[in-house]
Amino acid sequence: MMTVDGATRVIPLKRPFALRRWFARTGWRHLVGIVMVVFSGFPLLYVLSASLNPQGTLTGSNQLFSRIGFDAYARILSTPEAPFGLWFGNTIIIAATTAILTVFLGALAAYSFSRMRFTGRRVGLLTLVLVQMFPQLLAVVAIFLVMSTISDLFPAIGLNTQIGLIMVYLGGALSVNTYLMYGFFNTIPASIDEAAKIDGASHARIFFTIILRLVAPILAVVGLLSFIATTNDFVVASVLLIDPDKQTLAVGLYRLVSNPNYADWSAFSAGAVLAALPVMALFLYLQKYIVGGLTAGSDK
């Protein structure tokens, strides 16, 4: 005879759900999460709600999502003293050109520092590190005076021109970005370009067709960071760009909202939403790379 007393024993597949234990382990984390989501998301919801409020004033924007309409968007796009469309276009042109040229000039310099040995290389690298400590905006007075001298001689690249502003940005961004790229270039094995050289490729061909493809991720990060930094710049842009038609979003929107007679908070919010959307979309889309790039500097 066999007694099967073991069959009566029930082995529980899952421990019963205990709220207390769940809260102690992960529940409180959700609580923190909710608080932080409210803290970080709230101002953004507020702008969105204000931009959809057709009424306009700051007080009127306080009832969140009480009314929904796109009047404010129409207003910001058609105000003659605030040429929002031009500001938007200027910002994109200036930021994109600066980003592309910064990446290109920085990559050229980083390639030579990483792959070539020459007299002055150490001094050059050290200069790059030192220069980074003194951000360009500290010298904004001198930049303004230099640019006004240039515009006496060559009005096309002086004050109040996009080319002039882009040149200033290029000078300011190069040291940081070259150094960031230099670190990344060093992680690409030199044997790759040696092999190409033996096969008869010229230095230019190695650079453009091999190295630039291998370092594409850091190029994207540097380009994007430079784009965002340029979009956010107020100091240099506000000093160099004088005509409302020539200004960027940062300068134009600030001048608009800091004017005590301007009371159309909804229209400003609509402008803010329109201005932020492309940057935020780009940022969230590429966030993985950006986070990698932000911490890249700490490796060395």
Add this chain to the structure above:
Amino acid sequence: MRTDDTDASTTKPSKRHQRAAMIAEAASGGLKTILIKITLLGIVDAIALYGLFILFLQQQWIIFGLVAAVTLVVNWIYFTPGKLPAKYLTPGVIFLVVFQIFVVGYTAYIGFTNYSTGHNSDKAQAISALMSSAQERVPDSPTYAVTVLDQFGTLSFLVTDPNGEVSLGSADSPLSPVNNATIDGGEGVGLTGYTTLSFQDILSRTTEITALAVPFSDDPNDGALRTNDGSSAYLYLSSLVYDEQADTMTDAKTGTVFTDTGDGAFVSATGEEMLPGWRINVGFDNFARAFTEEGIRTPLISVTLWTITFAALSVATTFFLGLFLAIVFNDMRMRGRKFYRVAMILPYAFPAFLSALVWAGMLSESFGFVNQVLLGGAEIPWLTNAWLAKISVLVVNLWLGFPYMFLVCTGALQSIPAELEEAATVDGAKPWAVFRLIKLPLLLVSVAPLLIASFAFNFNNFNLIYMLTGGGPRDGAADVNVGATDILISMVYKVAFTGQARDYGLASAFSIIIFILVAVISVVAFRKTKALEELNR
């Protein structure tokens, strides 16, 4: 390759080597590359030549020399074989030198001048500006027939005097006779190399033409010709008389004598100053003012202290919140971590200048959301009370900055090997001890450089301050336009670019003080992180 290059720099390659390298380069380069290279250099040279031409006309010899030298060097670098590093470095270096290194040096120079509103040109220009601003038409003076000419955007007058003699002059060059002018009806109407303005042109450039005063001769006391309609000009004489020997300016109406006392302006015996003055070197005057004048020294000290406090507190608050959140959300058992992560990155993705403007609206004293809705109609002066404004700035900066620290700390935590924690737990360490003694030190080593960078960034976080509070509330006791939340860089900006009197000299002196502060702080900080790294080694 690296070792090869090191050798190449120490021992010169043989002729055979060089020839082989040249053949290899030529063989691999191809016609297309050479064409692109020549086209690009051609464009650069064309622009440079145009620039040199303009500089030659304007007689700017120093800049002319510099541009010519740079153009020659660039051509030499790209047209001779070898010099690879230079070929790759030159384009970037030019921008870096002009707009980063040169401007820093130029800041230092301006810091030692009195460059400001009313002192922004040289003495000769100041004298002619003074005299032309006091010009009045000489009663019953003869009428001069005038034709307005344009050359590269600069206007000139072609003047025919009552005797039929034709002469040419512009704002910078006094009238001088010309004999090759086109004459029509006894009047000069055109000149080779110049474009005669049509009636339409004259209408569209009226303000420019009526403002033009062409000096009658080298002596500013002889007066100048001006026109109201672009066809007839009259002699204008200044009510001021400049005496070159004594270097004095006399007001002919009142008889007051103004002398050059060496302060960059003509000053009368009673101390009345005549503006515009001119730019002079004032030595350490700006620094002396910053450190001795009560109305500047007190705000400078308080602004410096606040800048350091603001930067340090910003780093500390964002770092601790970011670290806390990184620990909280670094738990595999938790669901929805991805959602929280994206939601918390949003403030970082939102353009910073807009965030500050939006928060400024939300914190508005009588209309803002925080007071009206969250606090039920309270009138708390978030941005207009000195202490509350400081707190508001820090809170908004916490909102702006914690996502970055959260991302960085999450990355750093995840890169710490799990074995360390397991080993410690096996040895009987409590979670808090594991964190404090193992994770935190490792984390700090990898995050420390980023904390320094964050400190440096916040030290000059102009956008936040300027757009949230404008540096205010304003300090009424100060002689310069500064407020309770102003940091050094926003003070520089306000002194140099806002208000009626722009004081570039003083602002540059402040900039130099910031340079020195930043340098000292950086050196100390990097020493400390080095020590930290060696501690853990």
